[in-house]
Amino acid sequence: MIQNAxxxxxxxxxxxxxxQPKIPLPEWVSRIGDSEPGIYHADRSGNHYRECLSLAVDEVPVLNGKTPVQVYQEFCESFKSSFSHFFGSTITGVTVGLGPDGELRYPSHRQLASHGNILGVGEFQCYDKNMLNLLKExxxxxxxxxxxxxxxHDAPRAMS
Known part of the structure; x- marks a missing residue:
C-alpha cells in the first residue's frame, strides 16, 4: 500500500x-521476566524497567534457551528476507533501538527535553543485578x- 501510494x-x-506510548515487550518475554525480574534493566534508584532487557543478559540464554542477541538476529534476518525487495525504494532507512525507552539507538540521535538538555547523557547503565555482577568482576x-x-556518585542522572 505504501509503495502504491x-x-x-x-x-x-x-x-x-x-x-509513553504504552508499548510492552512481547507477552512471552514478560512472562519470563515475571519469574526472573533480574533480566530487566534497572536504574541507579533500583527501578526496574519492564520495557527493556539488561544488556548484561545479551549473551545469556534467558529467553526459552536463546540469548537476546540470538532472538534479535533471528528477527532481523526474518525482516530482511521478508522485505528486502523494498530496500532502497520503499524502505529508505532502518533504525534499531535498544535500551530503556530506546536511548541506545543506531544510528544514534539526540533526544532533547523541552528545556534543551540531552536526556540521560552520562547516566551509567550498571545497576541491575547482572550488570553489577559484571562491573564487580x-x-x-x-x-x-x-x-x-x-x-x-557524581555522574549525571537520567532525567524523568
Missing amino acids: GLKLHVSLCFHGSK KAEATGNPLWGLGGP
Missing part, C-alpha cells in the same frame, strides 16, 4: 518497549574492587 518508509526495529580483575560497587 508513492510513499517512502523509514522502519524502526525496537528491541525495547516504551512507557571487571573491577576486581583490574585490581580496583571499589570500582565494582556501582556507577560513580
